[in-house]
Amino acid sequence: MNAKRLMILGAWAALAAGPALASQPTEAQVRELMQVMNVSSQFAAMNGQMAEMMGQQLPCVPVDYWKGYIDKAGTEQLVTAMIPAYQHHFSAEEVAALIKFYKSPLGQKLVAQMPATLAEAAQSGQQWSRRRTADMFAELEKQGKLGADGRCPATGGDSSPAGQ
Incomplete structure (x- = not known):
């Protein structure tokens, strides 16, 4: 038997002996999973937290400005951007099982x-x-590696924190 036939037979035997290859979930399956997981409301909650944080960091910008960060269009863009990750890490069968679970009580x-x-x-x-x-x-501080102020002690006559 020539080498080419042996390779083909070997590949066929490996496929026949191993588990069936899992199919990749479709975009529609992943979208359904995200819908039953209520991802859009999670984005809304994240957006509210982010808006408050940005309001604290940039008090010159009204908090309401940041509340539009993940708007309806942004939610759709974010969901679309996340789909490949779900397709990479889950099979169609696993996504179907997750959908079934998330639809359960x-x-x-x-x-x-x-x-x-x-x-x-x-x-x-x-x-x-x-x-x-x-x-x-x-x-x-006890080991002498930090001063009482929580900073590195000065080295050699320099009063600046060490390493800066």
Whole structure:
């Protein structure tokens, strides 16, 4: 048997023995998944948070200006931009199963409770981060690597923080 026939037979045997290749979800499937996951309202919530943050960082610009950042057109653009990621990481069968889950009572509860759950989890994470940072800064100060002001101590006659 020649080498070409052996390669063809080997490839056929590998395909026959292995699992069926998963098909890529269609754009319509991914859009349906995003719809049942209520992605557009999640974008709206993100937009509100971002607007408040930008209002604090740029007080000279009214907060209302930023509230249009993820408008209806922006939501559509963002959804369209995200579709390839879902197509890359999930098969059509998996997306169908996710759609089924998110349409279930438990899936709908997850969608409804996720914003509050994530907000609470983010607060917990921020509190933990503040405590952890304070502990690590205290340890660095104790070791002489940071001054009482939380900055690197001056080196050699220079009063500027080290490394700057």
